[in-house]
Amino acid sequence: MELPVQQFRTKAEQDLLDLYERSADALPGSAAIAALRQSAIRTYAGLGLPHRRVEAWKYTDLRGRIDEIPPLLAEADVQVGESELEAALGKAVLTLPAYRIVLAAGEFRGDLSDVGALRDEGVELGSLAQMLEQPPAWLTASLESGAARDDNVVIALNSALMTGGVGVRLPEGLTLQKPIHLIHLDAPGRPGSIYTRNVLVAEEGASATLFESFGTLGGQGIQRNAVTTVSLGAKSAVHHIKLQREAVETIHLNVWAADVGAEARYNGFQVSMGAALARNEVHVRFDGAGGATDISGATLARGSQHCDTTLVVEHNVPACESRELFKLVLNEEARGVFQGKIVVAKDAQKTDGKQMSQALLLSERAEFDSKPELEIYADDVVCGHGATSGQIDEELLFYLRARGLPEAEARALLIQAFVGEVFEALDDESIGDALAAVSAEWLGTPMEQAGP
Amino acid sequence: MLEIKNLHATVDGREILKGLDLTVPAGEVHAIMGPNGSGKSTLSYVLAGKEDYEVTDGTITWKGENLLDMDPEERAAAGVFLAFQYPMEIPGVATMTFLRSAVNAVRKARGQEEFSTPDFLRIVKEKAKLLKIDMAMLRRPLNVGFSGGEKKRNEILQMSLLEPDLCILDETDSGLDIDALRIVSEGVNALRSPERSMLVITHYQRLLNYIVPDRVHVLSKGRVARSGGPELALELEKSGYADYGQDEASAA
Ligand SMILES: Nc1ncnc2c1ncn2[C@@H]1O[C@H](COP(=O)(O)OP(=O)(O)O)[C@@H](O)[C@H]1O
Numbered sequence: 231m232e233l234p235v236q237q238f239r240t241k242a243e244q245d246l247l248d249l250y251e252r253s254a255d256a257l258p259g260s261a262a263i264a265a266l267r268q269s270a271i272r273t274y275a276g277l278g279l280p281h282r283r284v285e286a287w288k289y290t291d292l293r294g295r296i297d298e299i300p301p302l303l304a305e306a307d308v309q310v311g312e313s314e315l316e317a318a319l320g321k322a323v324l325t326l327p328a329y330r331i332v333l334a335a336g337e338f339r340g341d342l343s344d345v346g347a348l349r350d351e352g353v354e355l356g357s358l359a360q361m362l363e364q365p366p367a368w369l370t371a372s373l374e375s376g377a378a379r380d381d382n383v384v385i386a387l388n389s390a391l392m393t394g395g396v397g398v399r400l401p402e403g404l405t406l407q408k409p410i411h412l413i414h415l416d417a418p419g420r421p422g423s424i425y426t427r428n429v430l431v432a433e434e435g436a437s438a439t440l441f442e443s444f445g446t447l448g449g450q451g452i453q454r455n456a457v458t459t460v461s462l463g464a465k466s467a468v469h470h471i472k473l474q475r476e477a478v479e480t481i482h483l484n485v486w487a488a489d490v491g492a493e494a495r496y497n498g499f500q501v502s503m504g505a506a507l508a509r510n511e512v513h514v515r516f517d518g519a520g521g522a523t524d525i526s527g528a529t530l531a532r533g534s535q536h537c538d539t540t541l542v543v544e545h546n547v548p549a550c551e552s553r554e555l556f557k558l559v560l561n562e563e564a565r566g567v568f569q570g571k572i573v574v575a576k577d578a579q580k581t582d583g584k585q586m587s588q589a590l591l592l593s594e595r596a597e598f599d600s601k602p603e604l605e606i607y608a609d610d611v612v613c614g615h616g617a618t619s620g621q622i623d624e625e626l627l628f629y630l631r632a633r634g635l636p637e638a639e640a641r642a643l644l645i646q647a648f649v650g651e652v653f654e655a656l657d658d659e660s661i662g663d664a665l666a667a668v669s670a671e672w673l674g675t676p677m678e679q680a681g682p
Numbered sequence: 683m684l685e686i687k688n689l690h691a692t693v694d695g696r697e698i699l700k701g702l703d704l705t706v707p708a709g710e711v712h713a714i715m716g717p718n719g720s721g722k723s724t725l726s727y728v729l730a731g732k733e734d735y736e737v738t739d740g741t742i743t744w745k746g747e748n749l750l751d752m753d754p755e756e757r758a759a760a761g762v763f764l765a766f767q768y769p770m771e772i773p774g775v776a777t778m779t780f781l782r783s784a785v786n787a788v789r790k791a792r793g794q795e796e797f798s799t800p801d802f803l804r805i806v807k808e809k810a811k812l813l814k815i816d817m818a819m820l821r822r823p824l825n826v827g828f829s830g831g832e833k834k835r836n837e838i839l840q841m842s843l844l845e846p847d848l849c850i851l852d853e854t855d856s857g858l859d860i861d862a863l864r865i866v867s868e869g870v871n872a873l874r875s876p877e878r879s880m881l882v883i884t885h886y887q888r889l890l891n892y893i894v895p896d897r898v899h900v901l902s903k904g905r906v907a908r909s910g911g912p913e914l915a916l917e918l919e920k921s922g923y924a925d926y927g928q929d930e931a932s933a934a
């Protein structure tokens with residue numbers, strides 16, 4: 231294969247090309263999909279792994295962080311039962327009322343998934359690997375076009391190497407009463423790479439909640455690349471929620487890309503607490519007037535964890551609204567990154583875009599980097615952004631201690647209060663409560679403190 | 683009994699309390715009056731254990747123990763309660779959650795059993811009613827968006843729930859209209875008992891019509907300049923604090 235010339239490749243960069251070469255024949259998909267993979271690996275070869283001089287990766291040096299590329303884990307044959315699921319995600323999350331879909335080491339596990347129940351509701355769905363063999367038009371369209379496709383290394387690698395995932399299509403007007411809970415697991419023991427691609431298409435007027443959780447079965451040296459594209463027809467609504475509690479050594483690369491139709495609503499919510507390095511990208515592109523999006527979440531990091539949240543909202547059409555609120559709690563040497571870009575095209579008048587990120591630093595060594603970017607080409611818009619970073623307020627701490635709360639408990643309550651705001655804003659209350667419970671556990675507070 | 687002897691305290695390296703002596707026997711209510719900037723709030727913070735207030739000399743004994751050795755939460759458990767001049771707002775913490783955490787923490791430290799949820803709710807309801815506090819208010823984040831009067835009533839509610847025996851009220855009357863003043867005073871008077879000592883800090887005599895003190899002390903330039911009976915408050919009402927000067931640096 232002819233590849234674009236790159237001046238210099240690190241071992242890991244070359245390993246990725248070799249991994250593709252070795253695996254290409256066995257990767258699932260039709261001839262058209264194989265061609266798509268070829269073109270994607272070429273895109274990657276031209277870009278290499280991103281590093282600090284790439285503006286969008288200013289604070290996350292992926293090239294410097296990855297030394298080796300482990301083999302694909304697609305055929306890992308992982309043992310998964312209820313007890314494994316519970317260990318990976320916690321009981322509160324696992325028992326949420328939902329249609330369950332399980333991806334173990336990237337492999338779609340029909341035996342553990344509520345496929346029948348979803349089909350009964352009228353949902354079209356299947357294992358991505360199978361669908362790629364004879365992709366329906368909606369799937370091909372989602373793979374080939376949409377927000378954030380060009381020059382996105384994570385997506386390019388994903389397109390080249392995707393082995394599993396799920397394709398879901400909600401027909402016109404369908405409202406799913408329960409969320410779809412998409413569970414991503416790793417595999418215990420040996421290092422491995424997992425490339426999953428999920429495609430969600432909501433036709434006109436359809437609405438659903440997609441909850442993606444990432445849990446560990448004891449993975450070591452896992453490199454995960456997970457991409458989900460969401461295509462929202464006119465007046466549809468998708469609530470897209472994520473809980474990431476990967477193994478501590480994992481490298482977690484995740485992209486959500488949503489194309490939002492006229493008067494449609496796309497809400498994203500992400501809680502990140504696992505992985506050594508996590509990069510969460512959310513790209514939202516408005517394709518029809520009157521759309522709305524709200525992207526929020528919480529990052530909880532400690533030790534030497536690095537968590538990067540990068541949002542890009544493209545207002546290409548008039549009268550769309552975007553809201554972003556992220557809270558970060560950073561302890562020890564953890565590093566949190568928040569990059570928020572709002573692009574307002576010339577014709578996108580009456581755009582309303584607001585963005586806020588707030589970090590609570592629990593240690594002097596923790597670091598928060600925030601980079602808002604507003605690119606505004608229209609004149610009649612309301613856009614704003616803000617970022618704050620601070621320590622626990624000593625005055626508040628004294629007030630609580632003067633009321634008898636021991637210092638540790640008072641601190642925990644204040645941290646809980648700091649992040650609590652984002653959970654309260656979550657529309658789905660039962661998921662919000664479960665996620666708040668998981669974060670409270672991380673903060674070391676008994677649930678008592680989280681609500682009366 | 684509270685015994686303060688030769689208390690010197692500094693903030694940011696500046697001496698605010700300069701040899702203060704004060705004794706409050708069990709069961710008595712003492713008023714502390716004085717011009718703005720004379721160190722009244724400083725005294726209350728030193729008693730409650732605020733960290734940035736450094737005691738450079740003197741002693742504070744509470745029920746025979748050295749108060750200065752204790753952390754703020756230990757003082758709360760030992761029965762010290764400060765009703766803040768400016769209660770803190772804490773977004774994200776429901777008032778009810780806060781009350782329950784505080785009460786249970788103090789009970790635990792005192793070796794008492796924690797309240798069950800229904801018991802706790804019943805007790806809060808009872809005490810809130812006396813202070814004309816709406817239960818809906820307690821579901822809101824702590825003090826956020828509360829009016830001045832609501833914040834002060836909330837302080838007294840906390841005081842009645844935590845059952846302290848040294849109650850320090852720092853300008854609880856400021857910002858209260860006459861109705862709120864009456865409600866708050868009734869709440870405070872209901873807590874008067876032979877075991878409880880109270881230190882009522884106020885700039886104005888008005889509050890002392892409702893909470894009648896056993897003794898009145900005038901604080902000036904970081905010391906007790908004069909002590910007397912309730913009539914001293916009335917006298918000050920007429921003459922003002924002119925005789926006691928104002929700390930030069932605190933005119934602002
Ligand atoms: N945190 C602080 N930092 C610096 N100066 C302070 C601080 N708190 C109080 N002071 C100063 O100490 C003096 C006494 O203040 P305060 O105790 O609040 O007086 P009062 O309550 O009698 O009005 C004032 O001059 C005030 O400016």
Ligand SMILES: [Mg+2]
Pocket residue numbers: 722723724767852853
């Ligand atoms: Mg004062």
